[in-house]
Amino acid sequence: MNRICLKSIITVLIFSSFWASCTTDVAITGKIKNAPSNYKLYLIRPEQLNEVAASFFGNVIDSATIAEDGSFSFQQFSGNSASGLFEIVLQASGKAPNYLISEDPKTSNYMPVIFQQKSIKIAANFDEFQQSFSIENPSEENKALLQLRDIKNNAYKKYLANKTWQIEDGSQLLEKEEAILNYQKSLMNFADNSEHFLPAMQALRWVSPESDFERIPEFLVRQCQKWQEKNITNSWLNELCEMGSRKNLPVLIGDTFPEAMLPSITKDSLSIIKNLGSKLTIIDLWASWCVPCRKENRKVLVPLYEEYKSKGLGIIAYALESNEKAWKMAAESDGADAWIQLSELQGDDTDFLKKIRIRTIPANFILDKNGIVIAKNIHGEALIDLVKSEIEKE
Structure with missing residues (x-):
């Protein structure tokens, strides 16, 4: 064989080897133990942030059949695919590939992975797919995802x-x-x-x-x-x-609470900022029909106000009411008429609620003497402890 031919063969072999490495080394493979025959794996790519961990969103990039020994390989996914965050979904035949079960980590059927243009080898059990999911020699980002998965599981438990x-x-x-x-x-x-x-x-x-x-x-x-x-x-x-x-977003901790002139239960219009307590003010959002709000009135706010109103505590309540009679009866019954009561009597569609961007009650804002929000949505014993600590500060 002459040198020209030998050189050509070597060149072809090197090129073939390089091409093979480019097309076969970059892949997602692995093994799923005890998977029924009617299940497949899907590779989903969320395109937008709000598509992450959301059912019926994200593009289906590839699918993989699980062999009898549990092995699988995504055949169409290669180095030409963009890097980023993907979701590997274990799904039964007949269901949408991107249907994600998220409520309970024990039954969750997907796991996020970050692909960075190199092969990934995974392993998992059919039962408790997300909890058992592992990656061989994971990258630092995938290590972080696995750590996050464990944190989520432990917090859920x-x-x-x-x-x-x-x-x-x-x-x-x-x-x-x-x-x-x-x-x-x-x-x-x-x-x-x-x-x-x-x-x-x-x-x-x-x-x-x-x-x-x-x-x-x-x-x-x-x-x-x-x-x-x-x-x-x-x-x-x-x-x-x-x-x-x-x-x-709603008013944030550290913000100055916005001023508003609002109708009171006595029909006067009152300024929020001009009626702050000398040390601390609770802005309380409630309603006569809100059971936990009524409970908070009687068991937390009334005792707090009686003990600390002379020491600088103020309470300004805003009621999401459309029925004036129900509002007044509830405030009187709970003892909540002892402090300032405000309402536009337009339910939850009011300029004030739009200004502070609140839709959910019970809610509250704790303000210092200058009207700065120092805490939010603190209830029960935690609210009692906070008030006591702030009022008794030197």
């Missing part, structure tokens, strides 16, 4: 699993809300401390798949500021910061 609340009559609504908030705080803490943008965004979506951040708007603001300062170049950051825009 601690605060939400096997919990029941009497919410039909509203009597345990605040207890349920507190449990959900504690669960969310675990995920928010991860996002606040994460060095990786995409895992932080996954945490944000798990905090509220419904994109309801009315109770925790400060979290959105922190996240926007954090990643802007790190000069992240990702379209999801624009979405995050639009969500975290102050024009879309």
